[in-house]
Amino acid sequence: MQKSQRLIQLIMRINAKQSFTVRELADEFGLSTRTITRDLQELSELGVPVYSIQGRGGGYKLLQERLLPPISFTEGEAISMFFACQTLDYFGSLPFDEGADSALHKFYHYLPVDIRQQIDRLKNRIMFWSPHRPMSVEILQTLLQAIMVSSVVTINYNSSRGVSERNIQPIGLYASSGYWYCPAYCFRREEIRQFRTDRILSAALNAKIPCREDVSRMTLSDKPNKDHVKQTMLQLEMTNKGVWLLESNPRLAPFIERNEDGSGMANIEIAAENLHFYVDLIWQLGGEAKIVGPAEGVAYMKQKVESMRLLYQSELP
Structure with a gap:
């Protein structure tokens, strides 16, 4: 086995073990403890985070931040991975610290020159935009x-x-x-x-x-049980433009029923506690959408209209 292949297999083996002795690795690879010690020293110099354990038993331990073994990518996979990472660029904050930027830099740096040139030509021509929202x-x-x-x-x-x-x-x-x-x-x-x-x-x-x-055991695909949550039916009537505007809203679009003239209506079951949220959403459409029910939703919309009227009352002729 060539030394380079042995070092790659050694990285994979110590990633799986985390804690090990030189004798264990020597027996697994059929090599002397002196050769394994030299290999570990070389891996340490290359950046693999191993350190020796002092005291009885001794051995080596891998730091929490482990290195992954080399992975081969096709040109298409490399370009896809690069732009997949770039989807995170426009978020105000990420839960990954500087890991995403560091990984993207390494990935780009080790790509062949011609692939880097292709990616450079696509920069600022493909963008995964997201509104900047500052958060911790x-x-x-x-x-x-x-x-x-x-x-x-x-x-x-x-x-x-x-x-x-x-x-x-x-x-x-x-x-x-x-x-x-x-x-x-x-x-x-x-x-x-x-x-x-x-x-x-x-x-x-x-x-x-x-x-x-x-x-x-739950994941994001699990929907909360709504049996104990009070529900209400939000009923809407929309103009042609109102339908066009609400079709881009994933919360409301599935419930829109178009009329022959292009206008529409929708009946949407929602949690009663979220009624004001939906009314505020419809408020933004002005006269392009009307709340027909429930009565509490109509009353809240009228309250908003009256508040706006009073706000501008002194400025009206």
Whole structure:
């Protein structure tokens, strides 16, 4: 076996072991302990984070930040990977610290010159844009760590009712329109709630509260059980333009029914507690959409209209 091949296999082996002795590796590879020691020293100089354990038994241990073995990519895969990483460029904050930038730099640096030239020609011509939303990197990292190690997190959350302390068990993290969201089990409300991470003022792992096993098994694809949540039917009428505008909204588009003249209507079952959110959404369409029901939604819309009328009353002739 060539030395380069042996070093690659050695990297793969110690990545799997994390803790090992020179004698163990020597026996596995059929080499002397002196040769394995030299190889480990060479890997250390190349950046593989191994360090010796002092004391009885001795041996070596791999630092937490392990190196992965080399992976071969085709040209098409390389270009795809590069632009997949670039989808993160426009987020205000990421839960990966500087790892994404560092990986992208390494990936680009070791590509063949002609592939780098192709990528350079595509720069600023392909863009995965997302609105810039400033938020705490540290909080995102804490939530990500909680998901990885299955831990409860104590947060201070700024909701419409003010700031409150919550103990939550995160299910996952996802991004939409530049914001990061964290669906989590709230121990205070005893149900799954969705938290917008830019509204989390502080976050710390809390090992004193045990995680719920049923929540630990959940993923972002699991929808909360809504049997205990009061529902209401949001009924809308839309002009042609209203239909055109709402067809781009993933919350409402599936429920739109077009009339022959291009106008439309929609009946959407929503959580009653989210009614004001949807009314505020429809408010932005002005006269292109009308709320027909429920009565509480119509009343809230009329309240908004009256508030706007009073705001401009002194300026009207």
